[in-house]
Amino acid sequence: MAAPSEFLQYIDDKADAFIQRLADAVGIPSISGDAKRRGDVIKMAKWLNDQLTALGVETKFVDLGKQELDGQILDLPPAVLGKIGSDAAKKTVLIYGHFDVQPALKSDGWNTDPFTLVVNKEDGQLVGRGSSDDKGPILGWLNVLQYHHENKRPLPVNIKFCFEGMEESGSEGLDELVERESKPGGYFEGVDCVCISDNYWLNDRTPCLTYGLRGLTYFKVTVTGPGRDLHSGVFGRTVHEPMTDLIHLMGRLVDPTGKILVPGVDEMVPPADEEEKAIYKALDYSIADVQSAAGGEVALSSDKVEVLMGRMRNPSLSLHGIEGAFSEPGAKTVIPAKVSGKFSIRLVPPQTPEAVDPLVITYLKSEFAKLNSKNTLIIDNLHGGKPWVADHKHWNFEAAKKATRAVYKQEPDLTREGGSIPVTLTFAESLGVNVLLLPMGRGDDGAHSTNEKLDRSNFIEGSKLLGTYLYELAAIAK
């Protein structure tokens, strides 16, 4: 069942208004990882709830409890649940998205204020924090709802919504909610399949469906000893410097080729056989695409399959930075008293945080012991999530393939993704139904980066894709 042409036309006609709504959403700096912005995350929850109710969705806020952040006890932002349609003859799809965003400061290297959406007429880019991750896709669903609401058309399927405001900070409180509401009598009872639009095409030209995600485990490793910051002239070569110890530890986690040096972590993953390698070889993706998206000729290998496997089916370890050291411009001659290195490991099956974390902790302790330092080591695991892989021949995926062909006149790439959306696995395990990742944005959108953008065409055609997927879902045989 194709989507009505009237629907497709409506999306085109309303494009400017939809972009204005995206600007409104981007204008709320809903950074979940920053205690000072917690009010904005809650404001964003209310904004989204207002939008949904205005479009005929019956909603409710769910209190997710409290959290300790930066030494404060904070209310977690509420989840926003919604439902529209209850026709027993129709399938029921659960749609997930998140309305929080990554931190962003103009001084990070943004060309424009991160929280003012800039509509670039020349290249069609919509630039702003959250434009692609994940406010654009959420608003794609609003666009679909608006057509049906304004034109009094019934939706082809029943929809349940689950929107959260803590995705960029470990989805705190959400697992419990999903598990609880997935039980008989819960809010998600009767859901036939799940659709999540929170990742990206491999490249900038070929739509894709995603059936795998890496997991994550995020560590903060603190070294401390002196009671306060010290003058390097007065104390250099008299005390154990926390930075020296920390840099030595961080340098033993990953080598410059990307190999993880924590014993047993890389080794947990079986090597790919020739059949699996053939899948990566077939994808519409090249080293040039990787480098174009990265903005530099810095691919780890000139072998496409190796680079794609590095992203999709191998674990990775990235060093993100150091809290507490001198990070400003200029030349300060300080010995910082307490420094915390941040790093995370992306996990792939069969790795889990439960299996990997003890290896990391044991290794860090043992390497720190080798330094013979009088400083103190503190290891915190900030958050984690398991990896996930789905059946990409399920009818949920088949509906999305049909929708992609209809809107984009292209066969979608079938990908596994390097990022982590831990709740994907929670939905799959709690509901026992198929979960589809149906991305809206392109591989070069710069989620989590400076100058994050969503292409206008991806926002508009993507909204058509989401709507068309619902019609294909209604038509396909279970």
Add this chain to the structure above:
Amino acid sequence: MAAPSEFLQYIDDKADAFIQRLADAVGIPSISGDAKRRGDVIKMAKWLNDQLTALGVETKFVDLGKQELDGQILDLPPAVLGKIGSDAAKKTVLIYGHFDVQPALKSDGWNTDPFTLVVNKEDGQLVGRGSSDDKGPILGWLNVLQYHHENKRPLPVNIKFCFEGMEESGSEGLDELVERESKPGGYFEGVDCVCISDNYWLNDRTPCLTYGLRGLTYFKVTVTGPGRDLHSGVFGRTVHEPMTDLIHLMGRLVDPTGKILVPGVDEMVPPADEEEKAIYKALDYSIADVQSAAGGEVALSSDKVEVLMGRMRNPSLSLHGIEGAFSEPGAKTVIPAKVSGKFSIRLVPPQTPEAVDPLVITYLKSEFAKLNSKNTLIIDNLHGGKPWVADHKHWNFEAAKKATRAVYKQEPDLTREGGSIPVTLTFAESLGVNVLLLPMGRGDDGAHSTNEKLDRSNFIEGSKLLGTYLYELAAIAK
């Protein structure tokens, strides 16, 4: 010739007013390394000039030219020169100080606003950025001048002043000024000796005179490759990550025992013989003092002589931090595109920046080449200065020893200091006269650190010491 008892009494009587003047000076955030604060450094120069002229000193500003900082072209803060007295029968002493300060943010861990002097009645501490380094000592000289000016007493010596506003940022422009004005016909013509109060006692109880300083060379090592910050999920294990490369490089500079790993740097310094070690053994200083000043039990050794030599006569390498990486609280999963590691080496004779810098640069390039990274390495030397050692049996030192005995009833420690005041060497070499370092503050003052303080007694007794030194200087045979 002892100082008049009337002078000593005057300093005691005026203590509260002197502390208020220190509060005024600390209130001007004259951070030379921060382009945004350049106006405050210039404001501080004017404030100091007003104080000097009000006390009868004939002054002038000297334009030191321009500077590039954080991508801007800025006026350097002017030097403030002054002279008082021109009696050919008296000795002429040149007094140096600096009115700029290190950066400080409350968020660095200060208990109170760094730029509001807090007078702690309980322990007598005067807490604020620059209280000890170096506004307190400069104001000590003002206190001495004020006694003579108000009471219409002639100073026992002629004084010339040289105050600068770039000491914490490489003393840009000052070397040329000192060299020019030290020539015949220059402003400093006729100077018999130099006195600088810009360092600290070894401990918190024994005054000291300092006859040696370490030099410094400060590096910024940048690794860049990607065009922008990247999402670690999407790019982890596909690209050469600048942080991984930089951390590996930084980990190869110094080992956790303080040994410098750049070949040839430690080796340049001859080992101490038993006679030299005996000097360090005699100093009033213990491992407990080091650890008390550091605020933690983190001394590199339990051998006092080894720890003191690490500070006074051996080079040291400290890793200060990383610019461009994730440095905030929270858990951002970013691959930073461009990261700059900051480190500096404290130098001792016969090391010089000219001899050490090429070794560092060659080593960094060679270690980076071993990483086989496609990223780019950029090495900047931000500033440097040679080490310095003076004759501590000179009459300039003898006058200071007498003054110390008179004010503190103690024999001063004779120390070499771990910090760097590059202009010390410039004065010594340009003028060809003896330079004395006569500190006001204690070893635990926390210069360059959080909660920097000057003890009230050091400010007041230190002001007496400076004045008494001038009287002893007048009396001693050349």
